[in-house]
Amino acid sequence: MPDLLIELLSEEIPARMQRKASLDLEKLFTEGISELGLTYESSAAFSTPRRLTLALENVSNKSLSSVEEKRGPRKDAPEKAIQGFLKNTGLEISQLEVRQEKKGEFYFANIRTEGRNAADIISLVLEKTVRNFPWPKSMRWGQTLLKWVRPLHSIVCILYDEGESSVVDLNIEGISSGDKTVGHRFMGKGEFSVNSFEDYASKLKKEFVILDPSERAKIILQEINNQAFAQGLELISDPSLLNEVVGLIEWPVVLMGKLEHEFLALPSEVLQTSMREHQKFFSIRNPKNDKVVQFATVANRETPDHGSTILAGNKKVLSARLADAKFFWDNDLRIVNASGLDFWLERLKQVTFHNKLGSQFERVERISNLSEVIAKKIGCDPKLAKKAASISKSDLSSEMVYEFPELQGVMGTYYASEAGFEDNIADACKNHYAPLGPSDKVPNSIISVVVALADKIDTLTSFWAINEKPTGSKDPFALRRSALGLIRIIVENDIRISLSEILMLGNDRADIEDLKNFIHQRMKVFLRDQSLRHDLIDACLSLNEGNDLALSVKKSFALMNFIKTSDGSNLIQGFKRANNILVQAEQNDGVEYSYGADLKYAEEDAERDLFSALDIEEAKIRSALEREDFVEAMNAMANLRSPIDGFFENVQINSDVDVIRRNRLNLLSRICKLCLSVADLTKVEG
């Protein structure tokens, strides 16, 4: 069976789109041919700045032929109906079959669809794929009506088997398929033919194109690491930059250079950010002092002068950029040294945070006041917390942050240290923004924790107050991130504080219940990623009205492990059975069976066993809950499983003797109450 090679050659595809595009090509094309009955053994997709490539192995020669049976009119139906059926099926009357059915004799047609050639299907599906390609942004060019990410120049589409290869014919608005492609834009020697994937990949390499992005990434990393290692230096890992650079080159050539001496005093984050954002350079540091001392750039070609012109040019551009950064840094330090952070704080009065929520200055004031109150609640010095909050956003006025918004906070910490603040206060500038995502670290020093909480509470309650809540995919103020940050700070630092209480400290026009719901939702989404079921979280949240997040999460995990055991899942069933009977009986009888069961009315052994088990385990559960040892509490609860099962097996609740029946219902009530004191097991599904 033949293999298939497809290449779509275009002008430079934006780096950020390449990977997904190659996967989209693979998915759309293979799904398309499968739908039309072709099979294949394996597929692989690749991308470079100028090409999307797809290779399929062992594609079936033809789609299978199929026969479809269609029921026609009755044999004695009017001629018109019969003619219509013949026209519909494209058959002669002699080709129809007549079959006796209950309601008479009917015509049947067997319509055979012949298998189609692989080439026909491939041509059809590839054209459809190209015309409907899901580029995030596409364009037209010249006079074509076709849309592609950038002008599409040529298409390779060949089927090949045992040394024989043939072009699959295809013509999309003047672009015909063929077996020719080109190599590197500058180093390649021009057009060449290919007859298989191996031939294609190896010729490309001779023409200075490395097809596989992961191979290009490997070469870049290896080369940088080697060059850095030789000088006792190391690369600062930056996977997203690597990903982008891989999409900008077909033939990676790493060039490394030293930073000019005058820039070495700049903070590492500034050097890294400036180099990454403006130049797409990697930063190389000295592991002894963590200082960034060199850069690595990846050129797209080799040159007769071994890259010296390219490196010199890059260095010059870098110097101009870093001169800008140094200019901002020097100016900022001059201001800090002259007037501390006050000048910048004053300037925040002129910066609007949101037109319904006042200036950044007012925002900082709110966060400072909040920090003071929260500090008192969680055992932090309120004065220090307030101080830290009050300077936490001063760097928003600095020139450096104006130029590089992503350095907010980081610069704040540098400037606060420069202004003479102690480390634990200065650090809050940087840390109060954390965590910035699900995998970012949560602050753990107490002052930073307080300011971070205050910041998030102010943000959430403020936007809730003006009804700017996230909807669908829209979350312009990153409120989901704020909520998740709030949750993680509380849970991961095990802060025991009532959610309602702290939310009420924020904007008093916010609908706290609604906001609380939102936070609970975010918590479920977050914990779902740690395979915790939402019903288990609900079971644990409801006991404290959803206010004690840290406790609920701990309990949820214990519950998750508990129901994985057979004692656990059986106990839940036992509880539910007890609860159902009890609820039903209470409804029917119109009374609450909360009187307390008495051992003296127990008639059966199983009943007495349950009494004694409850006595023992209840004490254990109570004490475990007091110590918040949920594993212990659940273990104790698990011990109730067999006495409960035994009770249901051997004891009939509905005794003729009323006092005995009531006693048994009271006993069920005791089981339920005890279990419910651990978690609301009625919420557990299944």
Add this chain to the structure above:
Amino acid sequence: MVANSPQSFQDIILRLQNYWVAQGCALMQPYDMEVGAGTFHPATTLRSLGPKPWSVAYVQPSRRPTDGRYGDNPNRLQHYYQFQVLMKPSPPDFQNLYLGSLDAIGIDSQLHDIRFVEDDWESPTLGAWGLGWEVWCDGMEVSQFTYFQQVGGHECNPISGELTYGLERLAMYILGVDYVMDMPFNDPEASIPLKYGDIFKQTEEEYSRWNFDIANTETLFRHFDEAEKDCVEILSQDKLDPKSGKHISMVHPAYDQCIKASHIFNVLDARGVISVTERQAYIGRVRGLAKQCADAFVLTAAGGHVK
């Protein structure tokens, strides 16, 4: 640099002109009004609309009042030159033609690292956008390369390919100059050699002061309103000219008013009298004018309208 590399700013301009003339472009001259970029020239804005083929190259002095630095910054200027190329429909080998132009001005692609880095172009004031790249040479942006998709709110068909070279920065790079004012403007061997600063240092100072502090904002606000009003009025005239008996839609005179409004807005912006919220509204007003001009242009002969 190779032996026949350019020696002056004007040499680079001349080489670009010669190169694009050799590719068949009509060499146009700068538009005689203050504009923020070469794109505003009606040879680009209006002519990228409609079905008629078009191919031009020209230098356009451009003004960005907020970029004034009193002539002290290494390369920031409130008045600078752009070299603009527009070809409609965009030729299939437009990228190669462009690379040829770099070669013509002394950038040898065998020695340099030239890249096409994603950069989508958008002009909110012209209601225009396109996709393309900024072109990097050894890490420096040397040109903007765009396939126009929409102009004045109209889908382009056919598509124009547009190139913009920021001449000062490009020339400084080629000539190895660090401070723009030191750059030779004419031949350094000429009997009277002039540097860029000999010509523009003083004007940068004058305009920086005027743009930032002196320009009469009251007058400018009034002129903005007048230009806006004029533009609409010109377009609303009856097409039938009673004097000549011809049908004449006065798109270009109207578009001049749109250009004027855009520049006045830029000066007001530099004066710092336009707040963040007002900004969008002003940009929207200019866009409104550009759109009306585009609407009118496609109904003219040059816009490809067949009576």
